[in-house]
Amino acid sequence: MPDTLHLLESCLVAALRAAVPSAPADVDPQVRPTANPQLGDYQANLAMSLAKKLGQKPRDLALAITAQLAHTAAGVVASAEVAGPGFINLRLAADFLQRQTAAMLVDPRLGVAPAAQPEKVVLDYSAPNVAKEMHVHHIRSTCIGDALARVLMFLGHQVARQNHLGDWGTQFGMLLEHLLDQGWTAASSRPIEDLNSLYQQAKSRFDAEPAFAERARKRVVALQAGDPTSVAIWKALTEESLKHFRTAYARLGVLLTDDDIRGESFYNDLLAPTVEELHAKGLAVESQGALCVFPPGFLDRDGNPAAMIIRKSDGGFLYATTDLATLRHSVDDLKGTRLIYVTDARQAQHFAMVFKTAELAGWLQGNVRAEHVPFGTILGKDNKPFKTREGGAAKLADLLDEAEERARRIIEEKNPSLSADEKQQIAHAVGIGAVKYGDLAIDRVKDYVFDWDRMLNFDGNTAPYLQNAYVRIQAIFRKGSLDPQAAAGYPIVFTDPVERSLALKLLQLPAVIDSVAQALEPSRLCGYLYDLASLYHQFYEKCPVLTADSPAVRDSRLALSSVTARTLQKGLDLLGIATIERM
């Protein structure tokens, strides 16, 4: 099926070219849904920005374009009116909308065309640290990255998920040294909770005992050189951590598997060659005993060129080295043309320096581009970074427990007759979904306040609200003993304005998905799904389905319900959130 927005755009460009033959063919007609439905379905704003270039008055140009639309948009646009300084307000033909929606109903892809030019995307996200428990903050990279992976894959891109575990480097020196002091061997094993506190002990000693810190630094070098004892314990720690990560990922319902693990240790052998090449190219120079790159455009606190250290004075490597090696691997070995890094906004300058260095080194060139996808901090009610009541880092597992427990209590109250199994399943889908959606629905780059009442509310832009819209549709089909699939092929007719509004919204799905893939901003999909669910709830109030006035209207409403359900389900799936049959 032709995409509604693209179709309108080509109608507008054709009308422009018919009205003004000298107009450029690649002009953006600036077609978008109107903010105010009273004015029309879509508006085209090209006349105002183009008028000056073409030497015409905006309104005259708009009128000339409008006159041509009768030919170029026959059967699609029912009316086009010029308003204000030169807006062209478009009202689409009802039968066009009805046919488009019916086509969407039978299309397995819901009208979303695969990308014209599929890309190899290397997507770096999640990246928890070995020997530490996952904490609340990890939901950000993990959920945002996972949603982006799903959207890009749905558009037909090849996505290489990269879980860049923190499994190497300075912190392991201190942890290993501390464990060896305690008599650890490779056979020692402790659950992740204990490792977490051992790590904290090691950190305190590192900060307080210079002699220990010195041994810890030497231990890093030993580990990186392959010392058997160090490596054996390191492997045991890693395996224990992987168990913990697998549990967390399964619970969150994200795509990541062991196959996606590309920890820092994976790049160990690439670090020295990367440094050597930068040195050979004259980009890295020695400064105060360390090897540094000074990418242009960055200043330190004294106003001097800012250093990015790629080799410490003791010979060790830092995360800049690893990130540069990772980037090269992504380009040279994985053949990625779009490299995406989903990390904390605090690393923005670090990545800007890494990308600039990679450009200068010739590793990022041509159609290959690297993008940092920054996100803000999760805050508590006190507007400070989210902590437990005791002031420690809040564990992700505890948060998810509480989410499911809160959801379970609400279900118990609202729908006590469900079976225990079903309550548990619903509590899981609703609780986890609410937390993930709460994270995804907010403009990525902003800090946000973690608020159970916002996330688990059944009104407003929340996962439960969307899940409930889906559940209500399933209830209709269940009540009528009908298969939602059976509605495929039913013609759609509008008998109430809300049906038309619902169809218009449904047909905006492709544009929204494209926009998410381009801006790497899942909240846009959330906003769309919320609008859609809200319209469906209005439809549900005003338009009885099973008891509609005629069989034709009933079938049409079944069709609208069916395609809405599929759109909600697909949209939530792209966000990594489950739908349920009852709640």
Add this chain to the structure above:
RNA sequence: GCCCUCGUAGCUCAGUUGGAUAGAGCGACGGCCUUCUAAGCCGUAGGUCGCAGGUUCGAAUCCUGCCGAGGGUGCCA
């Protein structure tokens, strides 16, 4: 000091890359269930879009300067 991000209703947040009269939810107030899930819908109240300039047909959105918050700024990541 320099650089980056953010500042929208009492609270939590949207605002389709510059479009028309800035929208939701919570909280407050008032309606709607013998009828497909009221886990919903409808209505009322609530705004100097941090402040001041600028750019233009048009600015919450872009530019400049202030104010405020957070972050970064060489041997952690």
